Amino acid sequence: MTWFRALLAAGLSVIMPGAGHVLVRDWLRAALFAGLFLSVSAVFLPIDQLSAVGPITSVSDVNAYADVMAEETDVIAQFFLSFIALFAAIDATFRALGHSPGGTGGAEGPTCPECGKEIDEDLQFCHWCTTRLEPAEPESETNDV
Structure with a gap:
């Protein structure tokens, strides 16, 4: 059960950093990782181009979002977002396994x-x-x- 919980925490943290920490009930770390990820997203992602695409109502709208993200997001933004998600996943995994940093x-x-x-x-x-x-x-x- 512990390994399943650790893998689930890691998977949730890859999807949205902080979600894996919610699973292991580490509320402060969940808020910190989610806040960090959303802050970096607000700074680096092309919000104006994404808002010009409009609401998602069909599969073609999802493809339009993916095209904008692929074309307009630079390597530094991809690195920061990937690093935060990876670090959150690793941290949530260790926390779910019972390894505390202290x-x-x-x-x-x-x-x-x-x-x-x-x-x-x-x-x-x-x-x-x-x-x-x-x-x-x-x-x-x-x-x-």
């Missing part, structure tokens, strides 16, 4: 075995990824005399 040394309490985030000891599930948690077994006392 490592696991920062958590003071118990952590979820699935997502690695800190959890309450009293809960029976992780409130971040909804993984069911096994109850903690009390430590047996040994009498070494």
Whole structure:
């Protein structure tokens, strides 16, 4: 299930950077990647030529948009947009697999075995990824005399 979730997060991030982070419930990163991608799109894409094409009502309109994008978008814009999408996909994949950038040394309490985030000891599930948690077994006392 974890690999499927990671691949789905990567695929969503390729389609729209930030969407894969929404899947893994990392809201801040989702907003940052989506905002970065939309900002770069607003700066580099030929918005005036695209708006002149008009609304998409048929397949020929989609082809017209594709033609404008291919002809009017320079290599630098394609590089920036591709880099953001690729970086978002890689980051979402690692986050879905449970690899956090800070490592696991920062958590003071118990952590979820699935997502690695800190959890309450009293809960029976992780409130971040909804993984069911096994109850903690009390430590047996040994009498070494």
